[in-house]
Amino acid sequence: MTNISRRTFNGLLGATGALALGGSLSSCTGGPKIVVVGGGFGGATAAKYAKRYDPSADVVMIDAAKSHYTCPFSNTVIAGMKDMAYIDRKFDGLSSLGVKVVQGMVTTVDPANKAVKLADGTTFNYDKLILSPGIDMKWGALAGYDEAASELMPHAWKAGPQTMLLRKQLEAMKDGGLVLISAPGNPFRCPPGPYERASLIAYYLKKNKPKSKVLILDSKDDFAKSGLFKEGWEKLYDGMVEWVPASKNGKVTKVDAKGGVVETDFDKFKPAVANIIPPQKAGMIAEKAGLTNESGFCPVDPNTFESTKAKDVYVIGDAAIAGAMPKSGYSASSQAKVAARAALLSLAGAKPEEFTAINTCYSLLAPDYGISVAAVYAVQGGKIDGVKGSGGVSPKGQNYQFRKKEADFAEGWYSSISRDTWG
Ligand SMILES: Cc1cc2nc3c(=O)[nH]c(=O)nc-3n(C[C@H](O)[C@H](O)[C@H](O)COP(=O)(O)OP(=O)(O)OC[C@H]3O[C@@H](n4cnc5c(N)ncnc54)[C@H](O)[C@@H]3O)c2cc1C
Structure with missing residues (x-):
């Protein structure tokens, strides 16, 4: 059962692209459960902003790796200008903001039961799931x-x-x-x-x-x-x-x-x-969850990034079909903020906002x-x-x-x- 505090809800509605600030009334009842798969550009941004938009939210971010090596600036590593440490992004900052960071490989997405399962059997239930698994090679x-x-x-x-x-x-x-x-x-x-x-x-x-x-x-x-x-x-x-x-x-x-x-x-x-x-396709878990179409990527509602194939599941970043937006870290980050807001607004019974973003x-x-x-x-x-x-x-x-x-x-x-x- 989902609870969004009245103040948070008002904050979300009233904010002009900004945050829901202030204490939560829902701490005694528990906030909405947001599970994010992927700690790259899309996933980490979605987790961080979901927590910002609704501090009462129980936000879990799952990534297969301990930290994320970014593709941006990886070409400078290849050319010997920088080393791997320069492109290594740790998840500690997210933990200190209240995001629960979990290391594990998500092997199953079960939209009917609103659950994701890790390779070690751990299961997380969600009210809203945001997937940002990036790409896999074809x-x-x-x-x-x-x-x-x-x-x-x-x-x-x-x-x-x-x-x-x-x-x-x-x-x-x-x-x-x-x-x-x-x-x-x-x-x-x-x-x-x-x-x-x-x-x-x-x-x-x-x-x-x-x-x-x-x-x-x-x-x-x-x-x-x-x-x-x-x-x-x-x-x-x-x-x-x-x-x-x-x-x-x-x-x-x-x-x-x-x-x-x-x-x-x-x-x-x-x-x-x-x-x-x-050639590439959406990260394997998106395909396994049945969220892709014949292109290998995931069709989504262009205003919210909710999957057109599974309710309460949002797909962002490289895995999503995002019209003219290029598959970039900046696009993933812009889409993450939109999807996190849309997910929380939907839980609050409010209409989604119109999509605009930059790259x-x-x-x-x-x-x-x-x-x-x-x-x-x-x-x-x-x-x-x-x-x-x-x-x-x-x-x-x-x-x-x-x-x-x-x-x-x-x-x-x-x-x-x-x-x-x-x-
Ligand atoms: C050489 C190169 C240079 C680039 N330069 C730029 C640039 O300058 N500017 C720019 O904006 N973009 C750049 N990009 C593009 C950018 O890297 C991607 O668009 C961006 O990373 C997409 O973000 P994402 O969240 O979709 O995926 P990623 O950032 O790849 O994140 C996906 C994460 O999901 C995790 N994951 C996947 N599947 C699972 C699973 N089943 N369970 C748990 N975790 C999982 C992965 O471990 C990974 O951490 C560059 C790309 C390349 C290859």
């Missing part, structure tokens, strides 16, 4: 690329051991080698990510192995911030980075990880290092060279779309000071979103 969707192959040709598209594996392979390769990056078709996590990675690998190679080259084989004909990336590659890396679109035989169709071979329809490559970023995304091409894109999103015609006239990419043709400033903003963005999410 193993086998690219011929020859399965989990075993990723130990030889890393994807490094989830930060952690894969990040270090790719870095070590770059460190071990001889000068003059070819680094091949296979970029997937849409939709996938972090649309500008493969191109930031190519840039920062080129930065590492230019400094350490200057006869080497980065080749991006793409399953698409265009990519996020492409004009700015291409301008930067010309300025910084002079022929070291080559991008091949799908229409020019860029789509990788097969890999032989043991043989070290990567194939397109008409070519075969034997790179020194192969970084294969495969900003910085990419580094070198430690002192940044570019960015920003947009505002709203529900239009039943779907999340960019608000006309909002946002855009940062301008081309800028000088060193401008690009350095954007690189500084990128670090600032990372530190402030980290504080907002886990702090």
Whole structure:
């Protein structure tokens, strides 16, 4: 049985995007039970904000890992600019705000009984469940690329051991080698990510192995911030980075990880290092819970992020189908705040608010060279779309000071979103 205190309810309704402050009247009866799966950008933000919006809420956040390695800035680890500690986010800050943090793998979601079960058998009941499990790889969707192959040709598209594996392979390769990056078709996590990675690998190679080259084989004909990336590659890396679109035989169709071979329809490559970023789908638990559709991702109500397949279950972040919003940490964080509010409002019997959110995304091409894109999103015609006239990419043709400033903003963005999410 759910209880939302009168003061909290009024706070939620009256707050202008702000918080339900003040004591709770429901402490003697128990607040609403909110269970969050995932302690990454979406999950940790949802847990923190649910607790903020209703301090009486009993908020449990479950993650398989002890802490979360962020994908943002993982490319700087691969390029040797930072180490793993720089991208390691602990959950202590959330615990001190009153979120119950549980380490465990969620293996079952049971919407009929409003319960989730962990691998060790522990069960948590909920009034509202928020799922932010991120992505999983579609193993086998690219011929020859399965989990075993990723130990030889890393994807490094989830930060952690894969990040270090790719870095070590770059460190071990001889000068003059070819680094091949296979970029997937849409939709996938972090649309500008493969191109930031190519840039920062080129930065590492230019400094350490200057006869080497980065080749991006793409399953698409265009990519996020492409004009700015291409301008930067010309300025910084002079022929070291080559991008091949799908229409020019860029789509990788097969890999032989043991043989070290990567194939397109008409070519075969034997790179020194192969970084294969495969097609993706929502994190496994979303699929297991029956929340995905034929796309592999989860359809949701665009105003609340409640699943269209299970009542009282909200899916946010990379796992959700969020219209025009890119699969980014910033998007996940924006959606988390919306879903946490919507869940509590629903428990209080109130109508959901209209969805608006923002996304900003910085990419580094070198430690002192940044570019960015920003947009505002709203529900239009039943779907999340960019608000006309909002946002855009940062301008081309800028000088060193401008690009350095954007690189500084990128670090600032990372530190402030980290504080907002886990702090
Ligand atoms: C190289 C790279 C660079 C990027 N750079 C940026 C950037 O600069 N800016 C930006 O905004 N975004 C960036 N992104 C994208 C960003 O990382 C993702 O969009 C974001 O992490 C999505 O958040 P999420 O909560 O959906 O998933 P995640 O942050 O991946 O969190 C999912 C969490 O759920 C846990 N989990 C999953 N399944 C279970 C289960 N069954 N039981 C328990 N726990 C589970 C996982 O352990 C994980 O901690 C980048 C991505 C990559 C790959």
